[in-house]
Amino acid sequence: MIDWSVHLPALQVIVPMLTAPLALLLRPRGLAWAAALAASLFAFAIAIMLTLGVLNGQTFTYQMGNWPAPYGIELGVDAFSALLLLVITGASALALLGGRRSLDADIEEERQPLFYAAWLLALAGLVGIPVAADAFNVFVFMEISSLASYVLIAGGRDRRALPAVFKYLIMGTIGATFYLIGVGLIYLMTGTLNLADMALRIQEVADQKPILVAAGFITIGLALKAAVFPLHVWLPNAYTHAPNVVTVFLGACATKVSLYLLLRFDFFVFQPNLVGHELQFSYFLMPLAVLAILIGSGVALFETNLKRLFAYSSVAQIGYILLGASLISAAGLTASVVLMFNHALAKGTLFLAITCLAMRHSGLHLNNIADAAKHMPWTMGAFVVAGFSLVGVPGTAGFISKWYLITAALEQGTIGIALIAVIVASSLMALVYVWRVIEPAYFGDAKPDAQDFETATTREAPSVLLAVTWVAALANIYYGLAPSLPVTLSSNAAEILLRYVP
Amino acid sequence: MDLLVLDLFHYWVFAVLLMIGFYAVIAKSNLIKKLIGLSIFQAAVFLLYITMGKVEGGTAPIIQAGIDNAVFSNPLPQVLILTAIVVGISTTALGLGIVVRIKEEYGSIEEHDIQEIDRR
Amino acid sequence: MTVLFGVFLLTLMVITALAMVHTKHLFVAVVLSGIFSLLMAANFFLLDAADVALTEAAIGAGISTVLFLGALALTGEHEHSRSSNRFVALGVVVVTTLIVIYATFDKPRFGDPMAPVHQHVAPWYFDTTREAIDIPNVVTAVLASFRGYDTLGEVFVVFTAGIGILFLFSVSPPSRKPIPQPGSKGIQQNFKRTLAKAKDTEVAEESEGLRHFLIPRVVGRLLIPFILLFGLYVQFHGDYGPGGGFQAGAIIAAAIILYALLEGEAQALRVIPQSVLTGLIAGGALLYGAVGIATILLGGNFLDYSVLAADPIAGQHIGIIVIEAGVGITVTGVLLSIFHAFAGRRRI
Numbered sequence: 001m002i003d004w005s006v007h008l009p010a011l012q013v014i015v016p017m018l019t020a021p022l023a024l025l026l027r028p029r030g031l032a033w034a035a036a037l038a039a040s041l042f043a044f045a046i047a048i049m050l051t052l053g054v055l056n057g058q059t060f061t062y063q064m065g066n067w068p069a070p071y072g073i074e075l076g077v078d079a080f081s082a083l084l085l086l087v088i089t090g091a092s093a094l095a096l097l098g099g100r101r102s103l104d105a106d107i108e109e110e111r112q113p114l115f116y117a118a119w120l121l122a123l124a125g126l127v128g129i130p131v132a133a134d135a136f137n138v139f140v141f142m143e144i145s146s147l148a149s150y151v152l153i154a155g156g157r158d159r160r161a162l163p164a165v166f167k168y169l170i171m172g173t174i175g176a177t178f179y180l181i182g183v184g185l186i187y188l189m190t191g192t193l194n195l196a197d198m199a200l201r202i203q204e205v206a207d208q209k210p211i212l213v214a215a216g217f218i219t220i221g222l223a224l225k226a227a228v229f230p231l232h233v234w235l236p237n238a239y240t241h242a243p244n245v246v247t248v249f250l251g252a253c254a255t256k257v258s259l260y261l262l263l264r265f266d267f268f269v270f271q272p273n274l275v276g277h278e279l280q281f282s283y284f285l286m287p288l289a290v291l292a293i294l295i296g297s298g299v300a301l302f303e304t305n306l307k308r309l310f311a312y313s314s315v316a317q318i319g320y321i322l323l324g325a326s327l328i329s330a331a332g333l334t335a336s337v338v339l340m341f342n343h344a345l346a347k348g349t350l351f352l353a354i355t356c357l358a359m360r361h362s363g364l365h366l367n368n369i370a371d372a373a374k375h376m377p378w379t380m381g382a383f384v385v386a387g388f389s390l391v392g393v394p395g396t397a398g399f400i401s402k403w404y405l406i407t408a409a410l411e412q413g414t415i416g417i418a419l420i421a422v423i424v425a426s427s428l429m430a431l432v433y434v435w436r437v438i439e440p441a442y443f444g445d446a447k448p449d450a451q452d453f454e455t456a457t458t459r460e461a462p463s464v465l466l467a468v469t470w471v472a473a474l475a476n477i478y479y480g481l482a483p484s485l486p487v488t489l490s491s492n493a494a495e496i497l498l499r500y501v502p
Numbered sequence: 503m504d505l506l507v508l509d510l511f512h513y514w515v516f517a518v519l520l521m522i523g524f525y526a527v528i529a530k531s532n533l534i535k536k537l538i539g540l541s542i543f544q545a546a547v548f549l550l551y552i553t554m555g556k557v558e559g560g561t562a563p564i565i566q567a568g569i570d571n572a573v574f575s576n577p578l579p580q581v582l583i584l585t586a587i588v589v590g591i592s593t594t595a596l597g598l599g600i601v602v603r604i605k606e607e608y609g610s611i612e613e614h615d616i617q618e619i620d621r622r
Numbered sequence: 623m624t625v626l627f628g629v630f631l632l633t634l635m636v637i638t639a640l641a642m643v644h645t646k647h648l649f650v651a652v653v654l655s656g657i658f659s660l661l662m663a664a665n666f667f668l669l670d671a672a673d674v675a676l677t678e679a680a681i682g683a684g685i686s687t688v689l690f691l692g693a694l695a696l697t698g699e700h701e702h703s704r705s706s707n708r709f710v711a712l713g714v715v716v717v718t719t720l721i722v723i724y725a726t727f728d729k730p731r732f733g734d735p736m737a738p739v740h741q742h743v744a745p746w747y748f749d750t751t752r753e754a755i756d757i758p759n760v761v762t763a764v765l766a767s768f769r770g771y772d773t774l775g776e777v778f779v780v781f782t783a784g785i786g787i788l789f790l791f792s793v794s795p796p797s798r799k800p801i802p803q804p805g806s807k808g809i810q811q812n813f814k815r816t817l818a819k820a821k822d823t824e825v826a827e828e829s830e831g832l833r834h835f836l837i838p839r840v841v842g843r844l845l846i847p848f849i850l851l852f853g854l855y856v857q858f859h860g861d862y863g864p865g866g867g868f869q870a871g872a873i874i875a876a877a878i879i880l881y882a883l884l885e886g887e888a889q890a891l892r893v894i895p896q897s898v899l900t901g902l903i904a905g906g907a908l909l910y911g912a913v914g915i916a917t918i919l920l921g922g923n924f925l926d927y928s929v930l931a932a933d934p935i936a937g938q939h940i941g942i943i944v945i946e947a948g949v950g951i952t953v954t955g956v957l958l959s960i961f962h963a964f965a966g967r968r969r970i
Contacts (some may be wrong), residue, residue, distance in 0.1 A: 002918065010924040017778060018911040021904035024785065064771040066926035071746050073771045114789040121782045128775070136582055140775035143589045144782055147596055151786040154600060159607040163616050166600045170527060173540055173593050180547050180586065181520075181722075187579075188554045188729055191742030201742070207728030213721055513726040515632040519639055521719040526643045529711035532701040534693065535643075538651055541686070542639050545662055548678070552671045557740055558733035562672040563760040564863060565752065573735070575670035576744045577760040581769060583674050584761075585776045588868055588953075591681050591689075592783035595960050598693040599790045602967065605697040606795040612702050 005049070009062040009075040009131050012046045012085065013141075015039055017124035020117040029109050033100055036116040040093040040123060047085040047127075054082040055488065061133070070194030074133040079492030081130035083337060084253075084260050087344045088130075091252035092123045094348065098468030099245030102355050106243040107155055115155055122148035122249070129257050135183045135193045138261060139176065142225070145257070146172045149250055153242040164237035171224055171234045175258075178221025185214035186269070195269060199500070202273040215270045215277065219262065219284070226258035228285075228322060229292030232315045239311040244355040247307060251314060252348035256340045259321055263336070263497055271500040278328045278501050286326040290422055292319030297429035301436075306354055306364040309433060310347065313390065316426060317343045323419065324405050328501060331408035333494035334487070338404055341486040342389070342397040345479065349386035349472040353379055356461035356469055366436060370444035375459045378466055380441050382473040387434035389476040392427050397479040400487070402427065512553040519546035531613040533601045537594055544590045548583045555579035624668060631665045649699045652690040659683035672864035673761045676856070680872035685957055688879060692964030754928070755938045757861040765866065766942040770925045773945070774910055776868075777952050781907050784956030788900075791963045842884045849877035857950050861939075867946040871953025878954075879961050887965045899959045906952030910945050917941070 004011070019039035023032040050060060060077040063069065077085070096119070107115050125145025132138045150172075154165045187193060189210050190201040205211055220231075227235040235255070239247050266281050274280075296316030303309035317339070324336030354364060356379040361368050373380040385396065392402035406423060409416040460466060479486060519542055526539025555576035563577040605611050608619055638658045642651045659682030666675035730737035751763040765773055857870030882890035913925065920929040927941025928934030 002921065007918055007924065010918075014911065014914065014924065017774075018908065018915075020778070021781065021907045021911075024900065024904045063923055064925055065767060066923040066928070067750075067768050071743055071750070072768050108792075111789060111792045114785045114792065117785050118782065118789065121778060121785075124778070136585075136769075137772055137775065140585060140589070140772050140779065143593070143779050144775060147592060147779060147782040147786060150596060150600070151782065151789055154603070154786075154790055160620055162600055162604045162607060163613075163620070166533060166597065166604065169593065169597050169600065170536060170540065174524075174527065174543070177544055177547055181550065184547065184550050184554070185725055185729075187739065189738055191738035191740070191744070193578075193743075201738075205738075209728035210725045213725035216721065510726060510732075511629055511632065512732055513729070514723060515636060517719045517722040517726075518636055520722060521715045522636070522639045522643055524718060525711050525715045528714060529708050530643075530701070532648070534648055534690070534697065535651070535701055538642055538655055538690075541655065541682075542642065542658070545658070545682070548662070548674070549665070552666050552669045552674060553732065554737075554739055555671065556669045556733050557735045560670050560733075560735075562670045562864070563748070564672075565748070565758045565760060567758075574748065574760070576740055577747055577764050578744055579739070580671045580674050580761050581764045581772075583671070584677055584765060584868060585772055587674070587677050587681055588776050589779050591686055592779050594686060595689055595783050596786045596790075598689055599787045599960075599963070602693055602696045602964070603790050603793070611697050 005053075007062070008046055008050055008053075009060050009077050010064070012043060012050065012077075012131055013075075013124055013128045015046070016043050016120045016127070020120040020124065023117045023120060024113050026113065029112055032113040032116040033096070033103070036120050037093070037096045039120055040089065040096050043123065043127065044086075044089040044093045047082070047089040050077050051082040051086055051485075051489070053077075054079050054492075055485075069133070070192045070197035073137050074194055074196075075131050076133040076196075077131060078496055079489045080260065080264070080337065080496055083341055083486065083489040083493065084130040084257060085127055087256060087341060088123065088126045088253045091249050091344060091348050092119070094352070094468050094472055095245050095248040095252075098352060098465040099248065099355065101462045101465060102245050102359060103243065105359075106157055106245075111155075115152070118148045118151040119246075119249075121145075122152055126253060126257050130260055133195050135186070135195060135198065137193075139180055139183065142176055142179070142261075145254070146176065146225075149254060152246045152250070153238050155243050155246065156241045157243070158241045160237065161241035164234075164241050168234040168238045171231070175221045175224030175231075178217045178224070180221075182214040182216075182218030182221060185210045185217070189214075195264070198269050199272050202269065205273060208274065211270065211273055215266070215274060218265050219281075222258050222262040222265070223288075226255045226262060227315060227318055229288055229295060229315060229319060232292070232296075232318070235315060236308050236311040239314070240305060240308040244307075244351065244358050248348055248351040248355060251311070251351050252344040255314070255318055256321075256344060259318065259340065263325055263333075267333075267497040267501065268499070282326045282328050285322050289319045289323035289326055290419070292316060293323065293422055293426045297426040297433070300433045301429055303433075304366045306357070306366065306369070306437065307351075309366075309437075310350055310354070313430065313433065314343075314347060316430075317347070317390075320401075320405060320423075323423075324408060327408050327412060329408055329411060330491070330494045330498060331404065331411060333497050334490045335401060335404035335408045337490035337493045338483075338486050339401040341490070342401040342479065345397050345472065345476050346386050346389040349382060349469065349476055350390065352465070352469040352472055353383035353386060356382075356465055359461045359465070360459050366440060369437070370440045372441040376461065379461055379469065380438075382466075382469045383441075384438060385473040385476055387438065389480065391430045391434055395477065395480050397476045397483065397486075399480055400483045404487075512549070516546050516550045516553065519543075519549065533604065533611045533613065534598075536613075537597045537601070540597070541590065541594055544586070544593075548586060548590075551579040551583045551586070628665065628668050631661055631668070635661045635665070646701045647699060648694055648701055649691075652687060652694060655690065656683045656687040659686065673759075673866070673869070676864050676869045677872070680869050680876065684876050685872055688876075689960065689964065692961065696964065696967055696969055754935065755942075756935050757939070757942070759861055759863060761864075762860050762866055762942065762946075766945055767925075767927060767938060770927075770941075770945065773949065774914070774925070777907055777910055777949055780953055780956050781903060784903050784952075784959050787960045787963045791967060795968055839884055842880055846877050846881055849880065850874060853877060857946065858943075860946055861942060867949025868953055871950045872957060874950070874954045875957035875961070878958055882961070882965065887962065891962060891966075894958065896959065896962065899955045899962070902951050902955030903959060906948045906950070906955060909948035909951065913941055913944050913948070 023035045062075040064073040128141030224231045300312040389396035389398035392398040409419040523543030560573045560575040563574040663675045663679040853873035856865035860866035922929035928937040930937035
C-alpha cells in the first residue's frame with residue numbers, strides 16, 4: 001500500500017498542475033470550472049495536512065526522482081512555507097467557489113477551459129515556489145505562475161487590461177531575469193543550486209564581490225515581482241483591470257510569494273556569508289517600506305475607483321510586511337509573517353465584497369455605489385468587517401498584526417517611536433479611505449434617477465458568492481480573537497529566518 | 503594582460519549585451535522593440551551561464567565508449583539554459599500575443615499613443 | 623585559434639545587438655535578431671554546449687523569428703515615436719553594468735577546471751550517469767532524470783504560453799477597417815499576406831501560400847520530409863548525442879510551418895486541425911505527468927524512473943524516452959498553435 005502522506009509536498013504542486021491539461025480537454029465546457037474548483041479544494045486540503053504536520057513538529061522533505069539533494073531537486077515544507085501554502089490554496093479555493101457567476105459574466109463559455117487551465121497553472125506555479133528548496137526550480141515555477149497570471153489578468157473585459165498586462169510582463173520578466181543572474185552568480189561561486197546547500201557552502205566563499213552583487217540582483221529582482229515601492233508601478237493597473245475574481249486570488253497571494261522568497265534568500269542564503277548583511281538589508285528596505293506605507297496610503301486617499309484604491313492600499317501593506325522584516329528581530333519577523341496571513345485575509349475579503357458589488361453595479365466608481373448598503377446589506381456588512389480588519393480595529397485579524405508590528409517597533413528605541421508614528425498615521429489614512437467607501441454606501445443619497453424604483457428593493461449578490469464572502473469575513477474575526485495558528489506558524493518562521501543572524 | 507582581457511571578455515560581453523537589451527526595454531516606446539530588447543537581455547544571461555560551464559580543453563559532456571580520460575564541460579549550466587531558452591520564447595510569444603491584441607484595440611503599438619488614448 | 627574565433631563572434635554579437643536596437647525598421651531588427659541567435663548558437667557550440675546551441679538555433683533563430691514576423695504582419699513594421707526617458711534609461715543601465723563588471727573581478731578564471739562549479743555537484747552527475755542511467759549524453763541525463771522536475775515545469779511553461787495565446791486570440795478582433803486587398807506581388811508582400819490571411823478564407827487566393835512560386839515550392843516540398851525525419855532523429859537520438867524533445871519539437875513544428883507557408887495555412891490546418899493540436903498540447907503534458915504518477919503507484923518517488931522496470935537502468939531508459947516524447951509532443955503542439963493563431967489572425 002502506498003503511503004500517500006510521504007508524497008504530500010509533491011502532490012501539493014502536481015495536483016493543480018496536472019489538472020490543467022485535463023481541464024482543457026473536458027467536455028462539456030462547464031466541467032472546467034468544476035475541475036479547477038476540485039483541484040483547488042484538494043490542494044487546500046493538502047496544505048492543511050502539511051500545516052498540521054508542521055505544527056506537530058514534523059519537517060517535510062521530498063527528493064524528486066529519488067535523487068539525493070543537492071544533486072536532484074529537493075522539496076521542503078517548514079512553518080514559513082506552510083503558512084504561504086495555506087494562503088495561496090485558500091485564496092484560490094474561495095475565489096473559485098464564490099466566483100463562478102462573476103467569471104461567467106466576464107469570460108465567454110467557449111474560452112473558459114483555457115481560462116481555468118491558466119488559473120490552475122497560476123495556482124501550481126504559486127504553490128511550487130514555497131515548496132521548492134532549489135533556486136532554479138523556484139525560477140521555473142515563478143515563470144509558470146507569472147505567465148499564467150498574465151493570461152488571467154488579460155481576461156479582463158476592459159481593453160486597458162492589455163497595456164497593464166504588457167507592463168506587468170515586461171517588469172515581471174526583468175525581475176525574473178535579475179533573479180536568474182543572481183542565482184547564476186551564486187552558482188558560479190558555490191557550484192550548487194540547493195538552497196540549504198548554498199547557505200552552507202556560501203560560508204566558505206572567500207571572495208565576496210560576486211555574492212554581494214548576487215544579493216543585490218536577487219533582492220531587486222524579487223522586489224520588482226513583489227511590487228515593493230518604487231517598483232510597484234505594474235500593480236495598480238494590473239489589479240484594477242483584471243477580472244474581479246482574479247483580483248481576489250492574485251491580490252490575496254501573488255506578491256506575498258515573492259516577499260516570501262525575498263526573505264528566504266536574504267536571511268537564509270546570504271546572511272551566513274555577508275558580514276553585516278542584515279544591516280544593509282535594513283538600511284536599504286526600511287526607508288522604502290516607510291515610503292511605500294505613506295505614499296500607498298496617500299494615493300489610496302484620492303483614488304475614486306474601488307479596485308485601484310485597494311490596489312494602492314496593497315502597496316502600503318507590502319510596505320508593512322517589509323517594515324517588520326527590516327527590524328531584524330524575532331518580533332519584527334513574526335509581525336511580518338503574520339501580516340502576510342492577515343493581509344491576505346482582509347484584502348481577499350475586500351475584493352470578494354467588491355466582486356459582489358460589481359455583480360449589481362455597473363461601475364466600481366465611488367460615485368456609483370451610493371446607497372449600496374440599502375439593497376446589498378450583507379455585502380456591505382462583510383465589506384465593513386474586512387475594512388476594519390485592514391485598518392486594524394481590535395477584534396479583527398488586522399489588529400493582531402498591527403499589534404505585533406508596534407511591539408516589534410517599540411524594541412527599537414528612538415527610531416521605533418518614529419516608526420510607530422508612521423504606522424499610526426497610515427492606519428488613520430486607511431480608516432479614511434475605507435470610510436470613503438462606507439460613507440456613500442450607507443449614508444449617500446441615491447441619485448433621483450429613473451432607476452430609483454429598482455434600487456429601492458434588496459438586490460443582493462448571488463447567494464454562493466455572498467456565503468463565501470461571509471466565510472472570509474468571519475475568518476477575519478476568528479483570527480482576530482483566536483490568532484494562535486498564524487502566530488505560532490509565524491514565530492516558527494521567524495526562528496528559521498533568524499538562524500544565521502548574529 | 504592579454505590573458506586577463508580574454509578571460510574577462512566573455513563576462514564583459516555579457517554585461518554589454520545586458521546593457522543594450524535593458525536600455526531598449528526601458529527607453530523604447532514601441533512595444534515590439536521592447537520585446538526585442540527583452541530577448542537580448544535574456545540572451546545575455548544565457549551567455550553568462552554557458553560561459554561559466556566551460557572547462558579549458560574540455561568537450562561537450564557526452565561520454566564516449568573507450569575514452570576514459572576526456573575532459574568534459576559542465577552539463578548543469580547547459581541544462582539550466584535549455585530551460586531558460588524555452589521560458590524565454592514562451593514569454594516572448596505571450597508578449598507578442600498581447601501586442602497584437604493591443605494593436606487591435608488601440609490601433610497603435612507605441613506606448614505614448616496608448617497612454618494618450620487611455621487618458622482621454 | 624578557437625579563442626580568437628570566440629572573440630570575433632562575441633564582437634559581432636554586440637554589433638548586431640546595437641544595430642537591432644538602433645534601426646527604426648522593425649523588419650530589419652527581427653531579421654538581425656535571427657542572425658544574433660545564430661551567432662549565439664555558434665558561440666555556445668564553441669563553449670561545448672552542443673545541446674544548447676541546437677536549441678538556440680531552432681528556437682531563437684527559427685521559431686522566434688517566425689513569431690516576430692507574424693506579429694509584425696499584424697501590427698506594422700515601423701517604429702514611429704522616438705525613444706523616451708533616454709537619460710533615465712542610460713543611468714539605470716550604466717549603473718547595472720558597472721555592478722555586473724564589479725562582480726566579475728573576484729570570479730574564478732574563465733575555463734578554470736578547479737572552479738567551484740566544476741568541483742561540486744557536476745562530477746557526481748558524470749559518475750552517476752555512468753552507473754545508474756547509462757546513456758552517453760550527460761545533458762540529457764540531467765535534464766530528463768536528475769532534474770526531471772524542472773523539465774516538467776518547463777513543459778508547463780510552454781503549455782501556459784500556448785493556452786495563453788489561444789485565450790488571447792479567442793476574442794475576435796474589432797473590425798475597424800476592411801481587410802486590405804493584396805497589392806504588389808513581391809515575395810515579402812506575399813509572405814506577409816500569407817501570415818496575415820483571414821481565418822475564414824474568404825479570399826481564396828490568399829490561402830494558397832507560395833503555391834505559384836515554382837522554385838520555393840519544389841525545393842520546399844523536397845525539404846519537408848527530410849526536416850521531419852531530422853526532427854524524429856533529434857527526438858530519439860537525444861540519449862546519445864545532442865538533441866531531445868524541445869529541439870525535436872521545434873524542428874518538427876518548423877517543418878509543418880514551412881508546409882503552411884508553401885501550401886497555405888488553411889491546407890496545413892486541414893492536415894492537422896486545431897482540435898488535434900490542442901489534444902497534442904494537453905496530451906504531451908499529461909504523458910509526462912502520467913510517468914510521474916506511475917512511478918508513485920509503483921512505489922517510488924515522483925519521477926523516479928528506476929521503478930518502471932525490474933532493472934533500474936532499463937527503467938531510467940524507459941522513463942527518459944517517454945518523457946522526452948511528452949516534451950516533443952507538447953512543444954510541437956504549442957508552437958504550431960501559436961503559429962496558426964498569428965497567421966490566421968485577420969489584419970486590421
